[in-house]
Every structure is written in C-alpha cells, then in structure tokens.
Amino acid sequence: MSIFLYNSLSKQKEEFKPIKKKQVGLYTCGPTVYNHPHIGNLMAYVVWDVLKRILIARGYKVKHIMNITDVGHLTSDADEGEDKLAKASRETGQNAWQIAEFFIKVFRNNLASLNIDEPTKFLRATETIKEQIAFARILDEKGYLYKTADGMYFDTSKIADYGKLANLSKVELQEGARVEKNQEKKNLTDFAVWKFTPEDISRDMDWESPWGLGFPGWHLECSVMSRLELGDTFDIHTGGIDHLTVHHPNEMAQSEAVTGKLQANYWLHNDFIKFEGGKMAKSQGTLITLENIREKGFSPLAFRFLILQNHYRNSLNFSFDSLQAAQNGLKAIIREIAFYGKPKGGCQELEEEFYQAIGDDLNTPKGLAILQKIIDSENKPGAKMASILNIDEVLGLRLGTLAKNALDISSDAKIILEERAKARDSQDWVRSDKLRDKLIALGVEVQDTTDGQKAIQVTL
Numbered sequence: 044m045s046i047f048l049y050n051s052l053s054k055q056k057e058e059f060k061p062i063k064k065k066q067v068g069l070y071t072c073g074p075t076v077y078n079h080p081h082i083g084n085l086m087a088y089v090v091w092d093v094l095k096r097i098l099i100a101r102g103y104k105v106k107h108i109m110n111i112t113d114v115g116h117l118t119s120d121a122d123e124g125e126d127k128l129a130k131a132s133r134e135t136g137q138n139a140w141q142i143a144e145f146f147i148k149v150f151r152n153n154l155a156s157l158n159i160d161e162p163t164k165f166l167r168a169t170e171t172i173k174e175q176i177a178f179a180r181i182l183d184e185k186g187y188l189y190k191t192a193d194g195m196y197f198d199t200s201k202i203a204d205y206g207k208l209a210n211l212s213k214v215e216l217q218e219g220a221r222v223e224k225n226q227e228k229k230n231l232t233d234f235a236v237w238k239f240t241p242e243d244i245s246r247d248m249d250w251e252s253p254w255g256l257g258f259p260g261w262h263l264e265c266s267v268m269s270r271l272e273l274g275d276t277f278d279i280h281t282g283g284i285d286h287l288t289v290h291h292p293n294e295m296a297q298s299e300a301v302t303g304k305l306q307a308n309y310w311l312h313n314d315f316i317k318f319e320g321g322k323m324a325k326s327q328g329t330l331i332t333l334e335n336i337r338e339k340g341f342s343p344l345a346f347r348f349l350i351l352q353n354h355y356r357n358s359l360n361f362s363f364d365s366l367q368a369a370q371n372g373l374k375a376i377i378r379e380i381a382f383y384g385k386p387k388g389g390c391q392e393l394e395e396e397f398y399q400a401i402g403d404d405l406n407t408p409k410g411l412a413i414l415q416k417i418i419d420s421e422n423k424p425g426a427k428m429a430s431i432l433n434i435d436e437v438l439g440l441r442l443g444t445l446a447k448n449a450l451d452i453s454s455d456a457k458i459i460l461e462e463r464a465k466a467r468d469s470q471d472w473v474r475s476d477k478l479r480d481k482l483i484a485l486g487v488e489v490q491d492t493t494d495g496q497k498a499i500q501v502t503l
C-alpha cells in the first residue's frame with residue numbers, strides 16, 4: 044500500500060507518510076493567466092493529476108489547492124520587468140480583469156480536454172489580497188522586509204538555509220535567473236513581497252496597503268493560500284523544476300519566517316518538454332498549445348498518453364511524430380479492448396503490480412506496460428476489462444468511454460455495412476472489398492468473423 048515519492052528537499056525517494064491518517068494536503072503552483080497555456084505547462088498538470096489519482100486509489104482523501112496568478116507575476120521571475128497581465132492588457136487593449144477571466148476559462152477547458160480533475164479549490168491571487176497584506180505585515184513586524192524605491196523586499200540573508208531546496212549557493216541561484224541587478228537589493232536573492240504602483244502609471248489592478256498603493260509579489264500568494272487552506276505545514280507541494288531556484292525557495296522562506304515551520308514535507312518537481320530536442324521558445328514558434336495539437340488532427344488524450352509514456356522527472360522530447368505514434372498506440376489499445384464486453388471479476392495480481400508501479404514515484408511508463416500486459420494476458424475479456432477500468436481511474440485516459448464509443452458506428456457506415464453483408468451473402472467479393480475501402484475512408488475497420496462482420500470506429 045506504500046507510496047514512494049522523490050522529494051526535492053531530501054534529494055531522494057522517500058516513503059510517503061501523511062500528516063493526518065488517510066488525508067493528504069496537496070498544493071500545486073498554478074498558471075499565470077495572461078495567454079494560452081503551452082503543452083509544457085499542461086504536462087505538469089497531467090503529472091499532478093496522476094499523483095492525485097494514485098493517492099485516491101490508495102485510499103487517501105485529497106484536498107488539492109491550486110493558485111491562479113492573475114496579478115503580480117512579472118516578465119522576469121526575479122521581480123524585474125512588467126506585470127504579465129498588465130503587459131497583455133497593454134498589447135491587446137483589454138482590461139487586465141477581462142484577460143484573467145478569459146484565460147481562466149481557457150485553462151479550465153484545457154484541463155477538461157486532458158481529463159484532468161480540477162483541484163478541490165482554485166484560488167485567484169486577487170481573491171486573497173487582504174490575507175496577503177496581513178501575511179506581509181507579519182513579515183514586516185518580524186523584521187524580514189525592507190523598503191526600496193519599487194517595493195518591499197524580503198531579506199533572504201535572514202533565513203539561514205535559504206535555497207536548501209535547490210542545494211545551490213545564493214550566487215548560483217541568482218545566476219540562474221540572469222537578470223539585471225536591482226542596485227537597492229541587499230542580497231542578490233532578495234525578492235519583492237509588495238510592489239509599488241509607479242506614480243506615472245495607472246494599473247487596472249492595485250490595492251492600498253500599509254506600504255502604499257501597489258500589488259503583491261508573485262511568491263506571496265502561494266505562501267498565503269497554502270496556509271489558509273492546508274495549514275502551516277501540509278503534505279505535498281508540486282511544481283515545475285524551474286521553481287526549484289526562485290519561486291519555491293521564496294515561498295518557503297516567507298512561510299518559514301511567519302510560522303517557524305517547514306511549509307510542506309514533500310516537494311515534487313516535474314521536468315520540461317523539449318521540442319524536437321531543443322528548448323521550447325516563443326521566438327522559435329515552438330510554444331505549442333492544445334489548440335495547435337487539435338488543429339493538426341490530434342486528440343488531447345493522445346497527448347496525455349504521450350506524457351504518461353515518459354517519467355515525469357525526465358524531460359519529454361516532443362515532436363508531432365511522437366504524438367502521432369502515441370495516438371496510434373492509444374487507438375490500438377481501444378481496438379483491442381472494444382470487444383471485451385462487460386467488466387467481470389478482474390486480474391488482481393496485475394492490477395496490484397500497476398498500483399505499485401505508479402506508487403513508485405509515479406512510474407507511468409511501467410504502468411502503461413502493465414496495461415499492455417493485461418491486454419496480452421490469458422485472462423477472460425471481462426476480467427481484463429474490469430482491471431482496465433480500475434487502473435484507468437489512475438491513468439485517466441477515458442478508456443471505458445473510448446471503447447464504448449468505438450462500437451457506436453455512424454449511421455452512414457451502418458448502411459454500408461448492411462450492403463456489404465448482402466454482397467458477402469451473395470459471394471460478391473469484389474463489391475465486398477470495395478465497400479470495405481469505403482468504410483476505411485470513414486474510419487471504420489471491419490473484421491469478418493464466423494458471427495459475421497465486426498465493425499469498429501475508433502475516435503479519440
């Protein structure tokens with residue numbers, strides 16, 4: 044029943060031990076809602092969806108919180124540049140609030156397309172301003188903050204083991220961000236907790252605070268929301284590996300400064316997607332969205348399947364060829380299982396093997412291999428189907444629905460099938476083959492069995 048997770052904090056795989064029996068507090072750093080998420084962003088949410096699903100499959104109740112950054116995330120993660128939403132607002136002429144609304148919808152639609160269960164609660168940064176100011180006041184009262192011309196900064200030299208997550212020196216941490224140095228910062232790694240609205244600029248989003256008109260720094264919301272919903276210390280905190288060097292050390296520093304406790308016990312980080320071996324970059328036009336994938340005739344579920352073929356701590360080398368292979372692979376599975384019929388019994392040992400694989404630091408490639416093992420096994424079709432439906436609660440590929448839909452032949456195809464049955468009865472093989480070609484053109488595959496034609500139309 045054990046689950047093992049690689050903890051970035053201890054730099055090793057550990058047996059997961061929750062704070063409360065059978066309950067897990069899970070926090071995932073969510074999107075900044077100023078444009079369409081790209082497939083690299085989306086991969087992370089698929090990975091953490093599998094994490095949540097295996098916890099649930101192992102009998103835990105999961106409270107999952109995700110923030111939505113709708114203010115304060117600057118174009119550089121190190122507090123330089125422009126607020127991403129303000130920038131989008133300037134470029135599109137839309138109000139920052141409208142932009143946030145629009146891209147929250149896009150994000151949630153993307154999650155639904157990828158069959159990702161929504162968190163127990165989404166919290167928008169702008170919904171918790173009061174709490175963020177109260178939290179920053181504690182930091183200020185405890186002497187962690189100092190004032191510069193553009194905001195209130197956190198003095199990271201006051202946290203003895205700042206950066207313990209990345210295991211890097213402070214200089215190395217900052218070199219990673221490669222930004223112009225703010226001359227007023229006491230330490231390279233110091234970060235803004237509250238930014239002032241510049242006097243010559245009118246912003247759609249700013250608030251009064253004890254330090255003046257402004258808006259919260261990007262890291263503040265996660266410290267505040269996680270504490271608000273999950274307590275001072277919770278179980279699992281997840282995010283991308285880019286967060287190892289700036290965002291998560293800063294979150295941790297703020298939380299520890301206020302509570303004197305570790306913010307979370309397990310810190311999990313997913314690696315990134317590479318596009319044909321290189322870094323995905325806007326300038327190269329390789330920031331692919333789910334919409335781009337759909338336009339090219341791929342199903343989001345094929346993309347989910349591709350993600351599962353890779354272990355989350357390795358980078359995923361994306362290409363449209365690999366996506367095509369994944370789509371073919373998923374279709375082949377559906378073709379196999381569509382005729383299994385009603386679930387009955389199960390293949391207990393293989394199922395358990397599957398849960399152990401996923402429970403071993405989310406080994407989804409092995410999980411998929413076990414799915415194939417179930418298909419290839421000598422078990423009865425009903426037993427295979429039962430196990431496949433069970434393990435798909437974790438994989439989230441909608442295998443049951445896809446298998447059912449595959450038998451739901453379109454009415455056009457049904458007419459051709461009837462004609463073909465007649466042609467075969469009268470032994471008109473030429474016509475039968477012609478009609479088969481017609482069916483293939485419609486995406487319908489037909490097998491001739493002793494019980495007559497068996498047709499299947501696999502759509503993802």
Ligand SMILES: [Zn+2]
Nearest residue numbers: 072265290294
């Ligand atoms: Zn965060």
